[in-house]
Amino acid sequence: MTTHAARCTTLLSMFLAAACYQGIDGGERSPAAADDDAPGGAEDPAGGDGEGGTAEPGDPNAPDPDAPFEVPGSEVEALPFHVRVQNLATVAGVKTDDPMFADMYAKRYQLGDHDYATGIAPNLRWTPEHMEAWVKALRPICSNVGFQSRYPDLATDPSKLVQAAFAREATADERLAFDEVAAGQVDGAGRHRMVCLAVLTSLEFVAR
C-alpha cells in the first residue's frame, strides 16, 4: 500500500509541477494598450445601434400575445388548495375553520395556495414536496377523535370513507391498494391512520 501511495503521490507531484510551470497569464493593462489592433465589425448602415437598425426600441405598451390554451395533459394538476380543504371538511363533517386544519393552513403556501396581494400565485403541481407537506398536514386530521368516530370501521373497511371522498365506490385496484397499506400495520390505530392517509392522498381526491 505504501508503494502505491508513493507512486500516486509522485505522479500527482509531477502534474502539479507541470501545472505550476505554465503559470497564469495576468497583469494589469492600461486602457490605451488593450485591443487597439483588433479588427472592427461592420459599420452600421442605419446609423443606429451597430446592427443595421435591428435595435428598434419597440413599443413598451405593445399588447402581449394572448395566452395559448394548453391542457395540462403531461402532468397531473392538483385541485386548488381551498377546494381540497373544503372537500376535506365535507369528508370530516366539519367547517373549514375547524382546528383540525391548523397544520393544513400553516402549510397552505407549500400546498399551492395563493395570495396575490403578496405576489404568491397558485401552484397546482403535485410534486414530491407537495405530497410530503400534504401527508404531514393530514396526520392530525386522520388522528382527530371526531374524524375517527365518523369512520369507526376504517381500519377494516374503507368503503365509507371512499364513498365520502370519491363520491363513488372504490375500484378493484383502489380497494386492493387500501387493503395492502392496512396490512402492513400491527394494530387498528395504525391501519386506520394509513388507510385514511392513502385515501385522502390518492389522486382521485387531490387532483383534477
Add this chain to the structure above:
Amino acid sequence: MKKPQIESLPPVARRAFMRMCATVLAAPTVPAALRFAMNEELFGEAHAFASEASLPTYFLEINLRDQWDFGHVFVPPGIATSVAGLTRGASGDALSLFFTADQITGHGNGFYLTPDSQVLVPHLGNIAVLETNQLCEGVIHGHEACNPMRSPGRSRNQLAGQQAVWMAEPGYTEQGNDYWYSSTPTPATIHNFYQKALSPDLANGVTMKFISRFHSVTHFAAGLLNAELSRIQSVQMLYDAFPTTIEDLALPSADESALFAAALKRADAGFFGRRGYDQMARAAHEAHLAAAEGKWYHTPNIVSLPFDVPEVEYWQSGVPDQVGDNIKANIWEQAGWAFKLLSNEVTRSVSLEFDYLDVHDTREESVMRTMAAQSAIPLARLIESIKAIPGMWERTAIAIYSTDGGRSPSANSYGNGGKSTFVLAGGMVRGGYYGDVRPAGNTGSGHSWEYLSPDDSGAPVVPVAGNGTGRIHGGRTWRTVMKALQLPEADLAQFPDVAGQQPLDFMLT
C-alpha cells in the same frame, strides 16, 4: 491510443492501487483538471470521465430582469479605451456610463472595471463575460421569460418535439413573459436532475421567484422526470420549505413509506385514463411518488436560513434594496440563502430571480450604479464565501443571465438590441471579457455601436450584423454551462437544438 499506466501493475495490485488513488484524487484540494489528467494517465480516458461524473457539482443560476445592464460592471474594451472622447449621459444615444476615463481600470483579459465593480478584482481570473449573445425576442421590446441561452431553440410556435415551457410557473399571466415552446431543458433544472440522480437524499433544487411583479423566469424540464425546481414565491415559503429544526416525519419508517408509495401507485393507476391525462403524466406522477417515498421518512440536512446579525452585515453591506413594485427579497438575501443551501449540501441547484423595475427612454446614473452594486457585490461575496470552503469552488458554476435581454450602451435603448449578457464564474472558468463593443459613429445625441463576438480562440474578431449573424448561438452558451457543470456530454445529444453545438472552450480551463 496511449496505454493506461494501471495496466503495468499486476492484476492483484490494481484494485488496491485504484482505491488509494481514488482517495487521494477525490480530496477537495485537488483541482478538477489535475484529477482528470491523473485519472486519464493512470486508468484511461473512460475512467477519467466516469470519475468526474460521479462527483457533485454546485450550480447557482442568477436571472436578472428587466433587461439588466452591466455597463457599470464590465466596460467593453472598445468603450473603455475611447471613453474620453464619447458623449456620456442619461438620455438619447449618449453612453450611459457615469465614470470618466481615469476612473476606469484595466485588469487584463479584456476586463475594464468601474469603481462600482472593483470588488470583483480578486476574482477576475474565474469570471467570463460574453455580451454578444442571441437577443431576446419578446413582443414588448424583447422582454421574455425564457431566453435563447437558457433554452436554445425555443420557439413561439410549437415545433415537433417541443412542449410549453411555462406550464410549471405560478402566475404566468403578466405581459412581458410571452409564451414559448422548447425541447431544451433550462440550466438549473437539468443540473437538478443529474444531482438528484447522483444523491437521491438531496432536497429538490429551488428557484426563488422574487421578481417584484409577475414578470417571470421559465424553468423547464423538457420531459426529464422529477427535474422541475421547487418554485419559492415568498420568504416565508422558503423558510417553511427549509425549516431550521427537524419536523416530525410524515411516516415513521422506510418500510411504511415504501408500502404507502406502492399503495398510492396502485390506487392512482386508473386516474389518468379516467381524466384524460397521457402516459407521460403517469410516468411523471410515479417518479414523483418514488421521490416522495424518500421524503416521507427521510431526515433532510438542516440549515438555518434566517440571517444573524454578522450575516446581515456581510451580505447586505453596500447592496441597494430591490427597486420594484412588490418587494419580496433583496438580491443580497437571495445570495446568502443560496450560499447556505449549497454549502450545507441541502441542495446543489439554486436559481435566483430578481429585477430592477423596467426603465424606458432614459437611464440615470442612479439606475446604472444600483444595478452594478446589486450584481457585482453579491457575486463577489458568493465567490469569496465559496472559495473559503475547501474544494467547493472548483466544483461550482455561477451563471448570470440578463434574462430578458440586455441593452446597448446608449441610454435610450432596449433589450431587443445591443448587448445580451452572460456571465459565468466558477473554479473551472477562464476569466476574460470576450467580444467587444466599440463606438461606430456619432448620431447627434450620442453614438452608434459596433459589436464583435469572439472567435473560437476567444479573440474579438467576428462582426455582428443586423440580422443577428455573428452573435453567439444560445446552444453554445448552454453547452458551456453544461461542460462547466460536468454533466455527461453524451446525454446532451438527446436535445436536438443543442446536440450539434460546441461549448465555448476558451471560457473554460
